[in-house]
Amino acid sequence: MAKVRLEEIKRRFNNVTAIEDITFEIPDGEFWVLVGPSGCGKSTILRTIAGLETATSGKLFIGDRLMNNIPARQRDVAMVFQNYALYPHMTVAENIAFGLQMRKVDAKLIQERVKTVARSLSLEHLLDRKPKQLSGGQQQRVALGRAIAREPQVFLLDEPLSNLDAQLRDDTRAELKQLHQELEITTIYVTHDQVEAMTLADQIVVLNRGKIQQIGDPQSIYARPANQMVATFLGSPPMNILSAKYTNDGFDVGEQLIRVPADVRESLQLHPGQSFDLGIRPEHIYINELQRNTQEEIGELFVEVKVVEPLGRETLIRAALPDSTVLLNVQIGGNVRFHPGDRLSLKLDLSQLFVFDSITGDRLYPQFNN
Numbered sequence: 001m002a003k004v005r006l007e008e009i010k011r012r013f014n015n016v017t018a019i020e021d022i023t024f025e026i027p028d029g030e031f032w033v034l035v036g037p038s039g040c041g042k043s044t045i046l047r048t049i050a051g052l053e054t055a056t057s058g059k060l061f062i063g064d065r066l067m068n069n070i071p072a073r074q075r076d077v078a079m080v081f082q083n084y085a086l087y088p089h090m091t092v093a094e095n096i097a098f099g100l101q102m103r104k105v106d107a108k109l110i111q112e113r114v115k116t117v118a119r120s121l122s123l124e125h126l127l128d129r130k131p132k133q134l135s136g137g138q139q140q141r142v143a144l145g146r147a148i149a150r151e152p153q154v155f156l157l158d159e160p161l162s163n164l165d166a167q168l169r170d171d172t173r174a175e176l177k178q179l180h181q182e183l184e185i186t187t188i189y190v191t192h193d194q195v196e197a198m199t200l201a202d203q204i205v206v207l208n209r210g211k212i213q214q215i216g217d218p219q220s221i222y223a224r225p226a227n228q229m230v231a232t233f234l235g236s237p238p239m240n241i242l243s244a245k246y247t248n249d250g251f252d253v254g255e256q257l258i259r260v261p262a263d264v265r266e267s268l269q270l271h272p273g274q275s276f277d278l279g280i281r282p283e284h285i286y287i288n289e290l291q292r293n294t295q296e297e298i299g300e301l302f303v304e305v306k307v308v309e310p311l312g313r314e315t316l317i318r319a320a321l322p323d324s325t326v327l328l329n330v331q332i333g334g335n336v337r338f339h340p341g342d343r344l345s346l347k348l349d350l351s352q353l354f355v356f357d358s359i360t361g362d363r364l365y366p367q368f369n370n
């Protein structure tokens with residue numbers, strides 16, 4: 001086991017910068033998740049750590065050792081790819097043992113190791129089977145087993161669950177978390193799935209266009225997103241974003257005014273005509289009991305229901321502001337009956353409002369002391 005440190009890592013492909021300014025240190029034994037949309041550079045970072053890719057500039061340390069010029073096979077890392085390939089002619093046991101055999105580990109030791117790994121991944125009863133006699137989830141676990149068996153210093157996983165169906169993905173995700181708690185091998189996990197990121201990570205690194213947007217534990221990234229990209233990427237359904245203009249002491253969102261909370265007024269220097277992006281999560285919007293036809297209270301919003309999605313425990317309503325194509329996601333309790341075309345008056349919990357710079361996307365409000 002070892003800590004992993006990246007210092008100003010940059011990777012260019014011809015004229016395209018895939019990643020830059022990548023700096024972070026993962027303490028020994030922690031589970032970190034790199035998350036972000038397709039093409040943001042997640043795999044490039046992982047492959048650079050594995051030694052399958054060479055950094056254009058910057059430094060990579062595993063433990064205290066500078067790794068830039070150390071070949072992949074000497075880095076003592078194990079990587080599991082999205083399209084894991086098992087050896088089809090070998091049994092599960094032989095697949096798991098493969099890395100150890102290549103390293104000429106003692107046969108008896110290999111046997112013991114395979115047993116332990118198989119037990120921790122619930123593969124004991126499958127050891128004599130060939131890969132094609134296994135389900136997708138079982139194959140996935142064998143691929144993980146093959147990587148774990150080597151007891152690497154660092155475990156690198158690139159979207160390892162993406163080929164599994166939803167149920168299997170949930171189960172394997174939980175097993176993976178449990179496994180990490182037992183083995184405490186430093187793990188770097190790449191995914192574009194925000195649920196996986198939130199549920200697995202000690203720390204999340206959010207990436208966009210090759211750059212780090214924010215690093216933090218799941219709760220604080222959700223509660224204190226640094227910018228609009230992070231705010232809308234983590235959380236499902238995502239945070240609502242409304243373009244607004246400051247006018248007449250309120251935020252004008254298409255002919256309707258949202259009251260400016262006192263704190264916002266104090267922390268931002270507001271000028272009439274200034275544009276902002278307002279953010280509010282679906283769980284912080286309520287439906288007013290009394291339905292009126294005119295806006296009586298600032299902070300109230302009139303919308304028209306477009307789509308109703310019952311999810312059992314809760315219902316998701318997608319509603320549009322008048323004369324606007326922007327849909328607001330509203331998350332409410334399970335047993336409500338609304339229909340497309342219904343007009344609703346919504347109440348926003350303004351204590352949960354975010355204000356973003358409409359050009360840079362940076363969070364302007366709230367300002368936190370971290």
Ligand SMILES: Nc1ncnc2c1ncn2[C@@H]1O[C@H](COP(=O)(O)OP(=O)(O)OP(=O)(O)O)[C@@H](O)[C@H]1O
Pocket residue numbers: 013016017018036037038039040041042043044045192
């Ligand atoms: N060998 C290469 N040559 C040129 N460009 C590359 C190469 N590898 C990656 N890139 C570019 O670098 C950027 C980052 O790619 P990367 O594979 O790291 O993204 P990713 O975050 O893993 O995306 P995904 O979620 O789709 O796997 C992309 O714009 C990609 O097109």
Ligand SMILES: [Mg+2]
Pocket residue numbers: 042043044
């Ligand atoms: Mg990738």
